[in-house]
Amino acid sequence: MTQHEVAGATVAAAVDPVPAAEDAAPLLASRLAPPPLPEPVLVRPRLLRRLDEGAAGALTLVTAPAGWGKTTLLGSWARTVEPAPAWVSVEAGDTGARLWSYLTAALRPHAPGGPPGDPPRPDRLELLAAALAARERPVLLVLDDVHRVADPAALTGLEFLLRHTGGRLRVVAGARTDLPAGLHRLRLAGELTTVGPGELACTDDEVADLLVAHGVFLPAAAVPRLRARTGGWPAGLRLAALAARDRPDPVRWLEQFGGDQPDVAGYLRAEVLAPLDDAARDALRRGAVADAVSADLVDALTGRRDAGRALTALATAGGFVDRDDSRPPWYRCHPLLADLLRAELGELTAEERRDLHRRAADWYAGHARPAEALRHALAAGRWDAATELLVTGWPELVPYDDEGAGGPVPAAPPEAEVRRDPELALAAAAERAHAGDADAAAAQLRRAAGHARSLPVPRRDRFRRLAVAVEVTLARLTGDHDEVRRAASRLLATRTPGGPADDPRAGAADDADVAAVAGAALGLVALSGGDLRGAAAEFDAALAAARAAGRARTELLCVSRSALLHAALGELRAAERAAGEALAMPPCQGWSCRTDCAYAHLALAVVALHRDLPDDAEAHLALAGPTADEPAVAALAALCRATLLRDRGEPATGLRLLSAARDALAPLAAGDGPARAEDGPPGPGPGPGRGPGRGGGAGELAAWLLAAEADLRAAHGDPGAARELLAGTPAGAPAVALARVEVRAGDPAAAARALPPWDGPEAAAWPLPVRLDAGLLDAVLAGRAGDARRAGRTLERVLELAAAEGFRRPFTRAEPGVRDLLAAHLDSGTAHWPTVSDLVRVAQEPPARPGTEPGRELDEPLTERELTILRYLQSILSNVEIAAELSLSVNTVKTHVRNIYRKLDATRRREAVRRARELHLI
Numbered sequence: 001m002t003q004h005e006v007a008g009a010t011v012a013a014a015v016d017p018v019p020a021a022e023d024a025a026p027l028l029a030s031r032l033a034p035p036p037l038p039e040p041v042l043v044r045p046r047l048l049r050r051l052d053e054g055a056a057g058a059l060t061l062v063t064a065p066a067g068w069g070k071t072t073l074l075g076s077w078a079r080t081v082e083p084a085p086a087w088v089s090v091e092a093g094d095t096g097a098r099l100w101s102y103l104t105a106a107l108r109p110h111a112p113g114g115p116p117g118d119p120p121r122p123d124r125l126e127l128l129a130a131a132l133a134a135r136e137r138p139v140l141l142v143l144d145d146v147h148r149v150a151d152p153a154a155l156t157g158l159e160f161l162l163r164h165t166g167g168r169l170r171v172v173a174g175a176r177t178d179l180p181a182g183l184h185r186l187r188l189a190g191e192l193t194t195v196g197p198g199e200l201a202c203t204d205d206e207v208a209d210l211l212v213a214h215g216v217f218l219p220a221a222a223v224p225r226l227r228a229r230t231g232g233w234p235a236g237l238r239l240a241a242l243a244a245r246d247r248p249d250p251v252r253w254l255e256q257f258g259g260d261q262p263d264v265a266g267y268l269r270a271e272v273l274a275p276l277d278d279a280a281r282d283a284l285r286r287g288a289v290a291d292a293v294s295a296d297l298v299d300a301l302t303g304r305r306d307a308g309r310a311l312t313a314l315a316t317a318g319g320f321v322d323r324d325d326s327r328p329p330w331y332r333c334h335p336l337l338a339d340l341l342r343a344e345l346g347e348l349t350a351e352e353r354r355d356l357h358r359r360a361a362d363w364y365a366g367h368a369r370p371a372e373a374l375r376h377a378l379a380a381g382r383w384d385a386a387t388e389l390l391v392t393g394w395p396e397l398v399p400y401d402d403e404g405a406g407g408p409v410p411a412a413p414p415e416a417e418v419r420r421d422p423e424l425a426l427a428a429a430a431e432r433a434h435a436g437d438a439d440a441a442a443a444q445l446r447r448a449a450g451h452a453r454s455l456p457v458p459r460r461d462r463f464r465r466l467a468v469a470v471e472v473t474l475a476r477l478t479g480d481h482d483e484v485r486r487a488a489s490r491l492l493a494t495r496t497p498g499g500p501a502d503d504p505r506a507g508a509a510d511d512a513d514v515a516a517v518a519g520a521a522l523g524l525v526a527l528s529g530g531d532l533r534g535a536a537a538e539f540d541a542a543l544a545a546a547r548a549a550g551r552a553r554t555e556l557l558c559v560s561r562s563a564l565l566h567a568a569l570g571e572l573r574a575a576e577r578a579a580g581e582a583l584a585m586p587p588c589q590g591w592s593c594r595t596d597c598a599y600a601h602l603a604l605a606v607v608a609l610h611r612d613l614p615d616d617a618e619a620h621l622a623l624a625g626p627t628a629d630e631p632a633v634a635a636l637a638a639l640c641r642a643t644l645l646r647d648r649g650e651p652a653t654g655l656r657l658l659s660a661a662r663d664a665l666a667p668l669a670a671g672d673g674p675a676r677a678e679d680g681p682p683g684p685g686p687g688p689g690r691g692p693g694r695g696g697g698a699g700e701l702a703a704w705l706l707a708a709e710a711d712l713r714a715a716h717g718d719p720g721a722a723r724e725l726l727a728g729t730p731a732g733a734p735a736v737a738l739a740r741v742e743v744r745a746g747d748p749a750a751a752a753r754a755l756p757p758w759d760g761p762e763a764a765a766w767p768l769p770v771r772l773d774a775g776l777l778d779a780v781l782a783g784r785a786g787d788a789r790r791a792g793r794t795l796e797r798v799l800e801l802a803a804a805e806g807f808r809r810p811f812t813r814a815e816p817g818v819r820d821l822l823a824a825h826l827d828s829g830t831a832h833w834p835t836v837s838d839l840v841r842v843a844q845e846p847p848a849r850p851g852t853e854p855g856r857e858l859d860e861p862l863t864e865r866e867l868t869i870l871r872y873l874q875s876i877l878s879n880v881e882i883a884a885e886l887s888l889s890v891n892t893v894k895t896h897v898r899n900i901y902r903k904l905d906a907t908r909r910r911e912a913v914r915r916a917r918e919l920h921l922i
Contacts, residue, residue, distance in 0.1 A: 027105050031089040034075035034142075038238070040213035044073065044206060047199065051077045051172060054193030055140060058162045059186050060172040064197040065319040066271035067235025070174040071144055073200070077172070078142055085140030085172070090147075096154035103158075106141065125157055129164035138168045146175040162186065177317055197319035201232025210234075214241035216250050226254055231334045233319075239263050259339030268340050272320055280310040284321075284333065288341035289356045289408070290372070292324075292332040300363040301356055342408065354380045357410075361385065370396045371434045378431055379410035383417050383424050390427040394466055395513045395549070397430045398473055400520060400557045409435075412444065422451035423459075426466050433473040441477075445470055465494040465514070472521050481525045488518040515545035516554045523561060530632040530668045530701045536565035556585050560596040563603035568636050570768025572607045572805040579603040598624045602633070605640050610769060612808040614644055631664040635701050639708055647813070651716045658709045665702050703729065707737035714741040731756040732766060736774045743777065743817075748784050755781070759797070772802055772810045780817045788824070795821060796830060803835060811839045820917075837871060860903050862921065869896045871922055873909050 051073070054060030062070045078085050086106035090099065132139060149155060161169050186192040202210065207227045211218055218226065230236040240257050244250035259268060273281055286301040287293040293301075295308030311331045315323035320334040333341060345353065357380035364373035365385075370393030377386040390397065410431065418425045425448035433441035445467065452463055468491045475483035495511040519542025526535035543558035560582040567575035582600040605620035621641060638661035642654035706725060714722035719741050726738045735756050742751035757763060758774035766774075775798040782791035802810065811818060822839050862870065872882045883893045897909075904919075906912035916922045 027102060031091065031102060032087055032106055034078045034087055035071060035089070037072060037075055041072075041076065042202075042206060042210050042213065042234075043076070046203075047073055047195070048077050048080060050193075050195055050199065054195070055081075055170055055172060057186075057193055058167065058170060058191035060170075060193040060195070061178075062172070062174045062195045062200070063176065063178060063318070064200050065176055065317055067233060067267065068197055068200045068319055069234040070200070072234075073195075074142055074144055074172065074174050081140060085142050087142045088144070090143060090145045090149055092148045093150050094148060094154070096151055096157075099149060099154050100157065103141075107139065125160050126164070129161050132161065132168045133164070133166040135168045138170050141169065141171045143171060143173040146173045147177045162191075200234065202227060202234055202237055203232070207232070207237060210237055211241050211244075214238075214245050216241050216244045216254075218251055218254065222251060222254065226257070229257060229335055231336065233334065233336065235267065236264060236336050239267065259336030260343040264336055265340050265343070268337055272337065273340075276314075277310075279304065279306055280314060283307045283310045284314070284337075285341050285344050286356060287331075288333070288338060288345050289353075289360055289376075292330045294328055294330050296328070296367075297360070297363050300359050345408075353408075358382065365389065368396075371399075371431070374427060374431050375410055375435070378413065378428060379408060383413060383421065386413075386427045387421055387423045390423060390430055390466060391462070394430065394469055395517050395551050396553060397434055398469060398517050398521070399434045399436070399476075400524065400554075409437075412440075418447060419451055419454070422448045422455060423463060423466065424448075425451070426463070426470060429470050430466075430473070433470055433477065436477060438474055438477040441470065441474055445474070461494070465491070465510075468494060469517060472517065476521060476524065481529060484521055484525045488521050491518045512545045512549035513551065516542050516549055516551055516558075518542075519545060520554055520557055523558065527561065527565075527632055528630065528668075530635075530665060530699075532565050532568055532632070532701065536562060536569065539565065552585065556582060556596045559585075560599040560603075564599045564606070564633065564636065567603040567606035567610075568767070570610070570770075570772075570805060570807075572610055572807070575603045576607050579607075599633070602637055602640070606636065609640055609643060610805075610807050610809050612812045614647060617644060631661075631668060632701055635661040635665050635705055639704060642708060642712065646712055646715065651712050654712055655709060658705055658712070662702060662705045662709070665705065668702075700732070703733050707733035710734070710737045711740060714744055719745045731762060733770045736770055736777065739777050740773070743780065748781055751777070752781050752785075768801065768805060768807070769810070772798055772807055775801070776810055776814060776818060780821055783821050783824070784817065791821060792824075799830065799835065808839070837874060858903055858919065862900065862903055866896050866900050866903075867921065869893060870900055870912070870916055873897070873900070874913050874922060 051060060051062075062073060064070055078087060086109070088099075088102045088106045094102075146155070158171065162171065204224050204227055208218070208220075208223050211223075211226075226237070226240065230240065239261075240254060243261070243263065244254050244257075247253040259265060273284075276284075282302055283298045283304075287298045287307075289301065290297065293311070295311055298307035298311065299305055311321065311323075314321035315329075315331055320337050322332050322334075323329045324332075332338075345356075348356075357376040361373050361376035361380055361382060364370070364376060370389050374386055374389045374393075374397065377389060410428075413424050413428055425444050429441045429444035429448060432438075432444060448463075448467065452460065452467075455463055468487060472484060472487040472491055475481075475487050491514055495514050519538050523535045523538035523542055526532075526538055539558045539562045543555060543562060546552075546554035546558055559578050563575050563578035563582055566572075566578060579600040582596060601620045601624040605617045605624060608614075608616035608620060617640065621637070621644075624637065638657045642657045645651070645654035645657070706729065710722040710725045713719075713725065714737075722741045723738065726734050726741070729735065729738070735754055739751040739755035742748070742754055755774060755777055758766075758771055758778055763771055763774065775794055779791045779794040779798060782788075782794060798810075802808075811822065868886070869882060872885065877885065879893050879897065880890055882888075883890045886893070901907065901912055904912045904915045906915050913922070
């Protein structure tokens with residue numbers, strides 16, 4: 001008998017130590033095999049790969065509430081594994097003995113030779129662990145619905161086996177809740193893989209595949225909307241598909257699909273709400289009055305003090321209640337569950353609903369959330385409170401991002417109340433504008449204007465300012481950039497220098513609010529049009545006003561955008577400072593500050609890239625997340641990501657990113673953006689500060705994308721495509737890129753013709769990264785032409801510009817010849833000797849021949865001390881000065897220098913340095 005046959009027999013003995021009792025309950029074969037898969041089957045390769053990867057460790061946990069496809073995924077995966085894994089489906093009420101009966105039966109095919117028997121006693125687990133550890137191949141065990149185990153102690157034996165089988169037992173488990181604490185030791189050991197609702201949620205492609213499998217065909221644009229509407233919940237999508245295929249107009253029906261549909265509502269009530277205790281269910285139902293809630297808010301709505309515990313438990317399970325990362329955290333229900341809860345909320349009496357809105361309005365007002373407070377005050381019919389919120393908090397009612405507003409839509413104020421106070425209709429208009437409902441907001445604005453004549457004269461000026469502020473928001477909602485500018489100008493015209501005679505400070509504060517709101521709107525319009533410089537100027541001015549007015553929300557918006565714009569223009573220190581300020585500000589309550597943090601992280605990614613810190617850049621890009629909503633911002637993110645992809649040797653992916661960003665930016669660069677007087681006449685193509693037609697700054701941004709794409713093509717062996725791409729482009733980034741193409745192609749004369757003067761008046765307006773690239777190219781070309789003096793002067797000026805902002809990438813990942821140019825600059829003397837010395841050391845050169853390493857050709861390698869002194873030999877320091885720098889005696893330095901000469905086969909300093917550079921030692 002072989003060792004492995006002995007091990008198998010031992011396992012059989014361990015799992016069958018005692019014959020089964022005659023009256024023992026029979027084991028169901030259906031619990032020992034994967035259940036049938038629902039038809040049609042949705043194949044999800046990404047999740048199958050995830051389980052394959054997880055199964056390399058001790059435990060993989062697939063955890064999510066009902067309907068997220070856990071069992072289907074486990075069954076699909078089990079059918080792809082060879083040999084087939086052991087399978088146990090846990091049922092409600094399984095005791096430890098019953099569970100281990102099934103585990104025994106499941107493991108028996110992997111341990112032939114034993115009759116059926118009872119589960120192993122605790123003193124037999126060591127024997128079973130030893131037998132499993134001796135197996136040649138690991139045993140895979142799938143446990144489905146582990147949350148049904150009535151006694152958590154029943155899993156202690158499983159934990160014991162996982163810890164003592166030497167990796168030969170690997171468990172893949174599905175559960176609605178997390179596993180007992182003992183199994184979390186595997187997380188610390190890196191042996192636990194988790195797959196949660198976020199990964200189980202269907203992607204757009206999977207939604208489309210599921211619909212097609214059910215015979216439902218949607219336009220491509222409708223698929224993402226359905227996925228967002230269902231949160232990617234597999235059960236909800238399957239119910240939607242089953243119902244839609246019987247509808248005469250499935251597209252329209254799916255657009256209206258929600259959690260109040262009978263099939264969905266029944267499933268959610270039975271599987272999600274029914275298992276909850278009264279406190280948790282009451283917290284969810286009353287919290288449905290708001291789009292997102294905190295524990296304090298739910299306490300205020302329910303009159304209880306235990307909402308935090310209930311919400312934390314619901315969010316921990318995931319899937320139907322999400323928690324954000326703010327402190328204190330905010331919670332948001334799954335869209336379909338929110339539909340159902342709002343439908344149940346409608347079953348309350350009108351007085352109960354008004355009381356909920358009153359409580360919510362008071363809580364939001366007390367927590368500096370005027371927009372939400374206004375919505376609930378209007379819903380509660382508290383008209384005077386609504387007007388007061390508008391008057392005192394109107395700058396906070398101007399939406400900057402697509403914030404929207406969830407929960408029930410408040411009814412329009414009665415006509416009698418609006419006649420009494422026209423500002424009430426303005427409050428309703430501001431609330432609807434903040435929610436993104438432009439039509440309803442415009443209707444309320446017209447209604448307010450119709451009654452404005454009844455206001456006393458002192459209040460008409462205030463009414464006019466508030467009305468114009470709503471007009472700014474409406475113009476932004478409709479995407480009319482010209483009207484935003486006109487409305488912002490009208491808003492600025494409402495300022496009253498000096499303020500009221502009775503309180504000048506109040507007038508100054510009001511004027512600061514006006515300047516902050518108008519400036520932020522103008523900055524957002526400029527950014528949307530791709531005018532980076534114009535946007536930076538507007539945001540800087542608005543930031544100062546917001547700080548003077550004490551408007552933290554506007555301040556966060558301005559400082560985060562300013563950070564990105566400064567980074568894009570090469571003002572790295574200002575960008576770093578602004579991004580740090582944005583991230584250090586107290587986080588917004590709720591879900592509206594994520595975009596601001598994304599801008600700050602994207603700014604830091606750009607800064608890290610220019611400083612040649614790719615790992616930091618990657619980390620900040622991951623924190624920034626997707627930025628596709630704003631074409632100009634998406635373009636900057638694409639530039640950053642494409643550069644990192646180029647460094648990683650993935651040019652094709654980088655080119656796709658740049659091409660997509662150029663396509664998204666094309667309407668702005670081609671003239672759909674707003675006209676500006678300073679844009680000047682149309683030029684022959686995109687260039688700094690001007691663009692074809694009315695593109696303005698978007699033309700410059702498009703030019704950066706064009707230059708980056710040409711660089712990428714030329715760097716990977718397609719100079720012809722790069723030249724074709726850059727044909728007819730003016731000065732600026734494309735011209736510099738064309739010169740770089742010619743340098744790489746070995747035609748310095750063509751490069752010199754293409755390269756515009758980098759130190760002239762026109763170049764002064766270029767972003768600093770473009771100026772540095774141009775100056776460095778100019779120095780390289782001068783050196784190749786034999787003009788070492790001009791090359792040195794140019795390089796010194798480039799170094800001075802780069803040092804001011806901490807740029808490194810232009811030198812470390814530059815054209816062929818830059819490293820030699822830097823090395824020669826060390827010999828001739830420089831004010832930036834430490835920087836240049838370090839750059840020479842780290843500047844990338846073409847890869848060495850396979851099998852060679854720096855200094856490999858030396859018969860005797862240099863010591864660490866000799867390498868240190870060798871770096872000093874590049875400078876103009878004498879041996880005495882080198883000794884002083886290193887706190888060594890002169891004789892010691894001379895001895896090391898002689899050894900360096902001998903090992904490098906050199907007779908003097910310059911020859912030793914040249915030889916060391918050839919060997920990539922310095």
